[in-house]
Structure formats: structure tokens, C-alpha cells
Amino acid sequence: MDNHTTPALEIRGLRRTYGTGESAYEAVRGVDLTVERGTLLALLGTNGAGKTSTMEVVEGLAAASGGSVRVFGLDPVADRAEARRRTGVVLQVSGFSGDLTVAETLEMEAATVTDPRPVSEVVALVDLEHRVDTKVLSLSGGERRRLDLACALLGKPELLMLDEPTTGLDPESRRRVWELVRNLRDEGAAVLLTTHYLDEAEELADQIAIMHAGRIVREGTLAEVVGQQPSTVRYTTPDGETTTLETEDLQTTLTEVLTWAAEHGVRLSGLDARHASLESTFLAIAGTPRSDDTPATDASTDDLEGAVR
Numbered sequence: 001m002d003n004h005t006t007p008a009l010e011i012r013g014l015r016r017t018y019g020t021g022e023s024a025y026e027a028v029r030g031v032d033l034t035v036e037r038g039t040l041l042a043l044l045g046t047n048g049a050g051k052t053s054t055m056e057v058v059e060g061l062a063a064a065s066g067g068s069v070r071v072f073g074l075d076p077v078a079d080r081a082e083a084r085r086r087t088g089v090v091l092q093v094s095g096f097s098g099d100l101t102v103a104e105t106l107e108m109e110a111a112t113v114t115d116p117r118p119v120s121e122v123v124a125l126v127d128l129e130h131r132v133d134t135k136v137l138s139l140s141g142g143e144r145r146r147l148d149l150a151c152a153l154l155g156k157p158e159l160l161m162l163d164e165p166t167t168g169l170d171p172e173s174r175r176r177v178w179e180l181v182r183n184l185r186d187e188g189a190a191v192l193l194t195t196h197y198l199d200e201a202e203e204l205a206d207q208i209a210i211m212h213a214g215r216i217v218r219e220g221t222l223a224e225v226v227g228q229q230p231s232t233v234r235y236t237t238p239d240g241e242t243t244t245l246e247t248e249d250l251q252t253t254l255t256e257v258l259t260w261a262a263e264h265g266v267r268l269s270g271l272d273a274r275h276a277s278l279e280s281t282f283l284a285i286a287g288t289p290r291s292d293d294t295p296a297t298d299a300s301t302d303d304l305e306g307a308v309r
């Protein structure tokens with residue numbers, strides 16, 4: 001049942017297995033995610049993490065092997081028509097006919113939508129007014145991606161699912177798409193976005209979830225996700241040995257390193273002290289092996305005990 005407090009998207013304990021018997025492969029292994037109205041969740045993940053497998057269940061294109069998905073309280077398979085009506089989807093690959101113009105493409109799409117936005121309004125939203133009479137095959141990659149978005153916006157979606165919406169776009173086009181997505185979110189749409197661009201997540205996301213090997217291994221605001229990752233201090237001693245320390249307390253560790261160097265008269269080269277970034281967090285997670293029988297844990301942090309000598 002949808003009331004105003006029902007999340008736009010609620011995924012609980014989602015599992016998805018490909019194949020059966022000996023060759024069965026569990027690509028999604030117990031995923032929990034919530035996207036509230038008026039917020040954007042960026043789902044990041046390593047290749048093969050299970051993002052697309054998760055999105056397909058939300059879109060009602062595939063059934064879950066376990067767990068549940070609710071779109072405004074609706075089951076995307078059992079209540080497909082109603083869930084689809086409220087959802088706009090931009091897939092990684094679009095299937096437009098190159099011979100149709102932008103306007104013809106949108107008019108054709110609009111015919112499949114209940115109470116669509118006027119094509120002229122959608123075209124203005126995505127900045128394609130000057131291209132309405134252009135054939136799809138003559139559009140640039142960025143314009144085509146904006147046409148994908150335009151199609152998703154025809155039905156005034158309350159939940160937008162964007163699968164790598166800016167892949168292949170130049171920086172200017174990416175910024176335009178960001179602005180559009182931000183505006184839609186600010187007007188109350190919930191957005192689930194997958195991306196391989198970490199700066200896109202930093203720029204747009206209210207919440208970030210990082211998926212690895214079928215599980216969500218980190219989730220929260222950017223500060224929360226990055227805050228779980230240790231800071232690092234790196235230096236090279238005169239004998240050429242480089243040391244990297246991981247620490248929860250950057251200031252204290254750096255002070256210890258510098259005090260040690262001063263006391264021993266050692267000149268450190270390449271001294272570098274930094275807080276974790278989304279990139280270092282992601283890379284640490286990507287380096288964690290897939291484990292089939294134990295729950296995925298946070299990326300390992302080295303034991304710092306005695307690390308500063």
C-alpha cells in the first residue's frame with residue numbers, strides 16, 4: 001500500500017540466482033536498499049557486482065530468487081502495470097530506430113504512456129529543442145543519451161532508474177544531465193542511479209551504496225561511506241623503503257611518524273598523508289576477494305599495531 005511515507009523503493013534480502021544445480025550462480029546475495037522520495041541513491045560496484053541483476057528485478061524484468069522488492073509498496077512483477085506507470089527507466093543500451101526523428105521517436109513512445117507529458121515539454125527538459133526534426137542516427141552520443149532520458153520522463157516518473165546515464169558523454173553534456181537529474185530529484189522524484197563514475201556519485205548522491213560480489217558492502221552518505229575507510233600516511237626512508245600506514249587517527253599517526261623521523265634524524269621523502277576518498281574506498285573494496293560462504297566484510301584494514309617503528 002502506498003501512503004506518503006512508503007519509500008519509493010524498498011529492497012529487502014534480495015537474492016538472484018542464475019542457472020540451477022551444480023552450475024547455479026548467485027549473483028545477488030541478500031541486498032537491502034531503500035530509496036526515499038526526493039533523494040538520489042548512487043549504486044556503485046565493481047564489474048559483475050550484481051547491479052544490473054538487481055535493477056532488472058526492480059524493473060520487473062526478472063523475478064527474485066529470494067527476498068522482496070517494493071516500488072511505492074507495489075510488487076514490480078505482480079503489480080507490473082502500476083509500478084511501471086510510476087517508474088522511468090534509462091537502460092544502458094537504447095533501442096531507437098535511427099530513421100525516425102527525435103519528435104517522431106518521442107511521439108511513438110508517448111503513445112505507450114498513460115497521460116504523457118507533452119513532447120515539446122520533454123524536449124525542452126532535456127535541451128533537445130533544436131534537434132526535434134533530426135533523425136536519431138544523426139544525433140551525437142550525448143544527444144542520444146538525452147533522448148533516452150526524454151523517453152523516461154514522458155510518464156512523469158516518481159521513481160527514476162538510471163543505468164549509467166552519462167557513459168560516453170563529454171564533460172559539458174554530463175553536467176547538463178546532472179543538472180536535469182538534480183532538478184527532478186529536487187522536485188520530488190526518487191532516483192536510483194548506477195554509475196562507474198565516482199565523481200558523478202560525489203556530485204549527485206544523497207546516499208551511496210557500494211556493491212561487491214553480490215552484496216552491499218558500504219552504504220550511507222558520502223561522508224559515512226568514506227569515513228569507514230582508514231586514512232593513510234606514506235613515506236620513503238633514505239634506504240629507499242616505502243611504508244604505507246593505515247590509520248583511523250591521521251593526526252596522531254602523522255605526529256608519531258614525524259617525531260620518530262626527527263628523533264632518528266631521518267629525512268623522509270614522498271611524505272603523503274591523506275584522508276580516504278571515495279576512490280580509495282572503492283579500490284579497497286574492489287580488491288576484496290569474493291567469498292562464497294562467509295558474509296562480505298568491509299575491506300580489510302591492516303593491523304596498525306607496532307606499524308610505526
Ligand SMILES: Nc1ncnc2c1ncn2[C@@H]1O[C@H](COP(=O)(O)OP(=O)(O)OP(=O)(O)O)[C@@H](O)[C@H]1O
Pocket residue numbers: 018019025027045046047048049050051052053054
Ligand atoms: N544470464 C546470466 N547467466 C549467468 N550469469 C549471469 C547472467 N547475467 C549476469 N550473470 C553474472 O552475474 C554476475 C552479476 O552480473 P551483473 O550484470 O548484474 O553485474 P553488474 O554489477 O551490473 O556488472 P557491470 O558493472 O559489469 O555491468 C556476473 O558475474 C555475471 O557474469
